[in-house]
Amino acid sequence: MPELPEVETTLQTLKPYLEGKLIDRVEIYTKKLRVMVPENLGHRMEGRKISRLSRRAKYMIWALEGGAETVESFSPLAIIIHLGMSGRFRVEAKDGQAFQPLKHDHMMIECGDSRIIFNDARRFGLIDDYAGESVENCHYFKHLGPEPLSDAWGLGTFFDALKSRQTSIKQMLLDQKIVVGIGNIYANEALYMAGIHPLRPAKSLEFYEVKSLMECVRAVLRAAIAQSGSTLRDYRRISGEIGGFQEHFQVYDREGKSCPACEKAQKNNPDSPHCCVQRIVQNGRSSFFCAIKQRYTRNTELPGVVTSRLA
DNA sequence: AAACTATCCTGGAGGC
C-alpha cells in the first residue's frame, strides 16, 4: 500500500543510484502489469542518462535525456512508475554473474555498479513512458488534484470541493482528484488526528474542521516521511529494512485496542471513558476510528487530539 | 454530475 510517504522514501533512496547515471542495460520480464509495458521500452532506455527523479502523487517520474542515435527518437522521454499495492525496488551490487530474476521481478536495470530491480507480486503497479515536452501533460496526471504538501493545496479550494458533496470525508480524502497521495492508512490516521468521524458527509464539515483536517493530513504525511514510510504486509524499503511509521499508527489496524489519546486520558483520570478502536467497512475499505474522539454527531468542542505529537 | 460497483492480482491468514 505505498502511499505518498512510501513513494517519496523509495524515490529518495533510489536517487543516488540513478540520478545523473547512465542506463547500461535493461531487462523486462513481465509486460502485463496494470498497463502493458510498452514494446521495446527497455531498449529505448538503454544508453540514456537519467537526469532527474521526481514524484507526482503516487507516481515516480524518471526523466531521461539523450539516447542512441540508431533508435527512433523519443527525446525527451520520461519513465512513469507506480508501485500499485505491492511494488517495490531493491538494489544489488553487480557481481559479474548473469542476473537471475526472482519471483515477481518485472524489470532489472543495470546502472554503473548496481542493479535496480522492480518487483511487484500483485502486478497492480505500472511501468510506462511518456514522450512529450512537458510531463505535466501526461494523461496519468491530467485529472490529479494538488499535492498535499505544496501550497497548491489551499484551504479555500479544499473547503469548496467538500461543501457540495454528500459522500463521506474519508472517501474524499482518498479521491485523487481532490488531493493526491493519501491512501487508506493515512486517511484513517489524519481523520483520527483531526477528531473527525470517517463517515461524516464531506459537506457537513465546518470550516474549522476542514482547516484542522488539512493540517493533520500534512502532519501525518510529514511524520511518515520522516520515518521512511510504513511497512505493512507488502511495502518494504529498498534496503529491505522496514519503514518505521507503523509503530506510530494510532488507529489503523488497531481494532479493539484503545487509542493513544484515550489511554493517556485514562492514566490522568481513571474515570475517563475507555475507548476501543472500531473497524467498519466503508466503500469496500476498512476504516478505523475512535468513537470517543471521532464522534459522528458534530463536535461541540475542538478535537482533543493534538497534532504536535507528530508534527 | 455524482455515487456506486466490479475488476485487475497474489500472498498470507484463518477455518476445518
Added chain:
DNA sequence: TGCCTCCAGGATAGTT
C-alpha cells in the same frame, strides 16, 4: 499437512 475462502487495496471503467 492441505484445501478452501476471504482479505488487503490503488486506480479506473462501467453502471445507475
